[in-house]
Amino acid sequence: MNKHQGAAAAVLSWALVAGAPVHAADAPAAAEAPASDGDIVVTATKRSANVQDVPLSISVVGGAAIAERQLRDGLAVAREVPNLQAESAMGAAMPRYRLRGIGTDDFTPTTASPVGIYEDEVYLSAGSAQSEPLYDLERVEVLRGPQGSLWGKNTTAGAIHFVTTKPSETLKGQFQASYGSDDTRDLEGGVGGPIADGITARIAGVYRHRDGQFHNDYTGRKAGGYDIWDLRGQINWDIAPGASLLVKGHGGRTEQGQPLQHVGLLAGGTDSDGYAERSDPNALSNNGPDRTYAHRAGVDARLKIDLGGPTLTNITGYERSDSLVYSDDDANPVSSYHERYGGKSRTFTNELRIASPDANRFGWIVGAYYLHDRTTSFGQLGLYSPLNFGVNGIAYDVAVKTDNVAGFASVSYKITPRLKLTAGGRYTWERKAFSGVAWDYVTNPANVFDASNPDFTYIDTSKGIYIGSDQTTPLAPTPSHKAWKKPTWDVSADWKATDDILIFGRIARGFRSGNYNTYIAAPENLSVYNPETLTSYEAGIKTNWLDRKLTLNATAFHYDFSNMQVTVLQNVGTVTQNAASARVNGFEIEAAARPVRGLTLNAGYGFQASKYTDFPNASVPFPVNQGAPLDLTGQSLERAPRNTLNLSGRYEVALGSGTLVLSTDWRYSSRYRFHIWSDATNNNPAPFLDNPATLALVRNTFSQSAYWLGDARVA
Numbered sequence: 001m002n003k004h005q006g007a008a009a010a011v012l013s014w015a016l017v018a019g020a021p022v023h024a025a026d027a028p029a030a031a032e033a034p035a036s037d038g039d040i041v042v043t044a045t046k047r048s049a050n051v052q053d054v055p056l057s058i059s060v061v062g063g064a065a066i067a068e069r070q071l072r073d074g075l076a077v078a079r080e081v082p083n084l085q086a087e088s089a090m091g092a093a094m095p096r097y098r099l100r101g102i103g104t105d106d107f108t109p110t111t112a113s114p115v116g117i118y119e120d121e122v123y124l125s126a127g128s129a130q131s132e133p134l135y136d137l138e139r140v141e142v143l144r145g146p147q148g149s150l151w152g153k154n155t156t157a158g159a160i161h162f163v164t165t166k167p168s169e170t171l172k173g174q175f176q177a178s179y180g181s182d183d184t185r186d187l188e189g190g191v192g193g194p195i196a197d198g199i200t201a202r203i204a205g206v207y208r209h210r211d212g213q214f215h216n217d218y219t220g221r222k223a224g225g226y227d228i229w230d231l232r233g234q235i236n237w238d239i240a241p242g243a244s245l246l247v248k249g250h251g252g253r254t255e256q257g258q259p260l261q262h263v264g265l266l267a268g269g270t271d272s273d274g275y276a277e278r279s280d281p282n283a284l285s286n287n288g289p290d291r292t293y294a295h296r297a298g299v300d301a302r303l304k305i306d307l308g309g310p311t312l313t314n315i316t317g318y319e320r321s322d323s324l325v326y327s328d329d330d331a332n333p334v335s336s337y338h339e340r341y342g343g344k345s346r347t348f349t350n351e352l353r354i355a356s357p358d359a360n361r362f363g364w365i366v367g368a369y370y371l372h373d374r375t376t377s378f379g380q381l382g383l384y385s386p387l388n389f390g391v392n393g394i395a396y397d398v399a400v401k402t403d404n405v406a407g408f409a410s411v412s413y414k415i416t417p418r419l420k421l422t423a424g425g426r427y428t429w430e431r432k433a434f435s436g437v438a439w440d441y442v443t444n445p446a447n448v449f450d451a452s453n454p455d456f457t458y459i460d461t462s463k464g465i466y467i468g469s470d471q472t473t474p475l476a477p478t479p480s481h482k483a484w485k486k487p488t489w490d491v492s493a494d495w496k497a498t499d500d501i502l503i504f505g506r507i508a509r510g511f512r513s514g515n516y517n518t519y520i521a522a523p524e525n526l527s528v529y530n531p532e533t534l535t536s537y538e539a540g541i542k543t544n545w546l547d548r549k550l551t552l553n554a555t556a557f558h559y560d561f562s563n564m565q566v567t568v569l570q571n572v573g574t575v576t577q578n579a580a581s582a583r584v585n586g587f588e589i590e591a592a593a594r595p596v597r598g599l600t601l602n603a604g605y606g607f608q609a610s611k612y613t614d615f616p617n618a619s620v621p622f623p624v625n626q627g628a629p630l631d632l633t634g635q636s637l638e639r640a641p642r643n644t645l646n647l648s649g650r651y652e653v654a655l656g657s658g659t660l661v662l663s664t665d666w667r668y669s670s671r672y673r674f675h676i677w678s679d680a681t682n683n684n685p686a687p688f689l690d691n692p693a694t695l696a697l698v699r700n701t702f703s704q705s706a707y708w709l710g711d712a713r714v715a
Contacts, residue, residue: 042141043121043163045410046150046365047358052542055422055494055504057144057555057588059084059604063137063165067176068715069665070186072208073133074117074160079667079709081142082588082606082644090325091226091256091292094127099144100557101584101610101640102157102534105567105675106576109323109343109377110400110518114510114532114565116147116155119162120248120300122317123153125373125402126345128294129321131254133230136174136190136204138163144588145536145557146510148488149410149424152369156510156534166246167192167200167236182225184210190232198238205231214259217278217285218333223259228252230296242306251297258290260331263701265694273334288328288338295322312354319347340449341379341519348372353408363412371404377518382448384572385440386469386522387456393443395451396459396520398436404513405429418496425489430513433481435461438520440471458523469522478516484531486511500544510534512565521573529576535560551592559584564612568619569675580614582637598653604646610637612676620677623686630683632676641706643670666710671703678702 040051040060051058059081061071071077074095078086085098094107097115104113109126116123117130124130134140140162147155173191178184185208192202212225230252237245261284262277264270269277277284300317324342353367378397385392410424438459444450458467466475490508497503514530540555561582567574586608593601617629624630645668653660673679678699689695 040139042139044141044143044161046121046353047355049358052544052551052553053496053502055420055492055502055506055540057538057540057557059142059144059588059590061140061142063139066134066137066140067174067188068661068663068713070178071134072186074130074162076134077140077142077160080604080646082590082604082646083144083586083608084142084606085639085641085644085669085672087639088131090127090323090327091254091258091294094323094325095130096127097157097160098639099142099158100559100586100606101608101637102559103639104565104576105569105638106519106574108341108517108519109345110375110398110516111576112154112512112515114154114157114512114534116151116153116159117162118151118159120164120302121161121315121351122298122300122319123347123349123371124319125153125347125371126319126321126323126343126375128323128343129296129298129319129345129347131294132162132250132252132296133206133208133228133254134162135188135206135230136165136202136232138165144555145506145538146488146490146508146534148508148510149408149426149490150365152406152408152426152428152488153371153404154512156512156532164232164234164248165190165192165202165204167202167234169194169200182211182213182222184208192234199235201233201235203231203233205229212257212259214257214282214284215280216259216290217283218287223284223286223290224257226254226256228254228256244304246302246304247299248301249299252295254292254294256292256294258292258325258327259284260286260290260328262331265697265701266688271330271332273330273332275332275334284331285333286328286331287333288336289326289340290328291326293322293324293342297321307354309357310354311357313352315349315351317347317349319345319349321345336382336445336448337384338382338448339379339384341377341381343375343377345373345375361414364410366409367407369404369406369408371402373402373404375400375402379519380449380451381521381572382443384521385455387440387471391443392455393441393448393451394438394458394521395441396436396438396518398434398438398516398518398520400516400518401433403431419493420495421491421493423489423491425487427485427487428511428513429483429485431481431483432513432515434478434516434518435480436518437461438523438526459520459526466523466526468524475523475526478526479528482514482528484513486513486531486533500548502542503540504542505539506536508536510536515565515576517575519573519575521570525570525573525575527575529565530563530578532561532563532565532578534564549594552589553591554587554589556587557585566612566615566618566676568677569621570619571621575619577619579612579618579632580616582610582612582615584608584610584637584640598651600650602646602648604644606644608640608642610640611635612637615676618676620683623689624677624680625683626686628684630677630680632680635676635680636673638674638676639672641670641672644668661713661715663715664710664712666708668706668708669704670706673699673703675702 171193175189188206190204208228214223232250298319327339330337406428408426412422440456492506494504538557618632647666650663
């Protein structure tokens with residue numbers, strides 16, 4: 001083992017902590033019930049329709065449930081929906097979603113998730129834009145499976161659509177405040193109504209604060225807290241009969257602690273500094289900064305015009321967001337292996353579409369889409385120099401510019417009043433351009449993030465410099481731009497067997513374009529990976545029973561992946577590469593019952609069995625296979641539990657002029673692992689890992705055991 005490999009082995013546990021930190025903000029809840037009459041209106045097909053009549057696997061979380069259950073962000077929504085997982089290793093700066101086991105572990109600002117995130121049909125490109133707190137919403141729609149015809153951008157896994165409360169014709173408002181342990185304070189509200197003839201408006205906002213439940217022994221202060229605020233304003237103008245313009249503006253900031261707890265893989269549970277964490281689960285000792293920051297602001301305009309039958313809709317959006325993350329990677333008070341990284345994103349989108357009247361036997365939608373995005377990604381990694389590990393640092397400052405142009409269409413035809421066929425398609429052209437610099441710098445002991453004293457430049461695209469970690473071997477220049485084009489499509493058939501039973505089948509293909517690796521912890525990390533393609537086959541049934549007192553829906557699916565994009569933890573940092581192929585099989589069952597007046601019961605179960613069917617040359621960190629690629633064919637997908645279960649109950653009792661509410665929510669998840677290689681047994685591990693006890697420790701450390709989370713409320 002040379003000195004560089006030894007250093008890499010020593011920081012394996014620190015890299016683990018950076019990739020899978022322990023967080024304490026999560027709490028469970030259960031699936032949203034349909035309204036009392038069984039009718040939930042969604043816009044998943046770009047038309048307003050009863051969710052029970054839409055031939056897609058959709059879960060809906062209503063605004064009332066979001067407020068009552070205090071679902072504070074998009075991560076909390078994941079606990080409501082079968083086969084949806086969400087987490088963040090960077091606080092508010094980069095939430096990461098997985099639907100049916102499909103997602104990403106890449107946390108750089110330039111990454112594009114296969115789960116498309118939208119607010120009022122506007123695509124939110126950057127992770128820091130997706131961290132907006134939940135407040136004053138009508139509902140959240142979760143669409144499973146590829147949505148490559150009508151939703152388009154990177155939706156191989158599905159889409160999550162946040163629908164805000166719109167201005168109303170009458171004065172309406174709501175406000176709530178709460179106070180809890182750790183000085184937790186929540187204030188939120190919204191009010192709207194008419195302000196002039198033909199003009200309505202609504203304004204809403206939220207403020208949240210928490211000191212944090214952890215205690216940092218090094219600083220003597222609490223850790224893990226947050227300060228959040230966000231404001232939103234909307235104005236709707238009825239320009240003329242059949243024509244309206246809705247304009248929305250929003251902005252906010254999140255500052256959140258990112259405390260990391262030590263994980264020791266050496267003898268006695270220590271790290272290479274001899275440090276062992278205390279037994280107190282709320283104690284940690286970080287000597288570096290632990291804050292994350294995310295700023296969001298945007299404006300969008302929605303123009304609708306009745307063309308005398310067809311409807312023209314144009315949605316224009318501009319979103320900007322910034323993020324900054326501090327990470328104490330070693331998670332101990334001894335060393336200074338710290339990181340600072342973040343980025344800025346500026347995104348313009350426009351969608352123009354024309355749709356036939358909803359009631360037509362032959363329905364159609366045609367449209368065009370454009371996106372322009374420029375996202376920067378920067379970082380300083382103190383003491384992480386590839387050549388002088390533990391002495392120098394490495395820094396990078398890069399940018400990726402994206403242009404996306406697409407045309408799309410969808411048609412449907414009712415063969416009979418109860419049998420309908422639907423087909424849609426989209427042709428996408430996407431181009432990405434890369435530029436930037438990465439350099440080695442002399443670390444300032446007083447501030448490891450001071451990268452102003454450069455020692456060696458590895459990469460400078462403007463000067464054509466591409467040199468390897470040894471500072472002598474030239475690297476092949478990375479293409480300054482790449483373009484991809486791809487058709488995506490879906491076909492479905494649905495049969496209304498009775499007024500309360502819908503049976504459907506759907507085949508769809510989704511596409512996520514290629515991209516650049518921009519987490520440059522070593523110059524070799526800079527590379528381009530190719531697009532991934534997912535073909536989905538699913539069949540489902542949606543039913544209402546007992547005069548709509550019972551709703552029962554079920555969907556089964558089979559996924560075939562080619563060139564799946566997989567992010568793998570390295571000795572330092574991460575790299576995304578293409579696995580040759582993968583598959584996922586599974587199903588969801590969701591039920592809601594209202595057996596007696598005032599009582600609502602909900603249940604949701606998700607099952608998924610995933611496997612990389614061909615992944616022979618996966619990159620893994622040095623100690624796992626002594627630096628050599630590892631065949632991970634046959635391994636299951638990471639962060640993809642086989643079983644998830646949501647249960648909830650709510651009972652209302654009239655009490656004088658008010659209502660007494662008793663409710664409880666529960667979430668179960670079976671075991672899942674954080675990295676693909678953690679369960680692999682076909683590797684040749686470094687000597688310090690090569691014994692059964694240590695291998696078992698690694699397996700357990702790099703995974704989440706099965707768990708239940710629950711709560712109960714009296715209100």
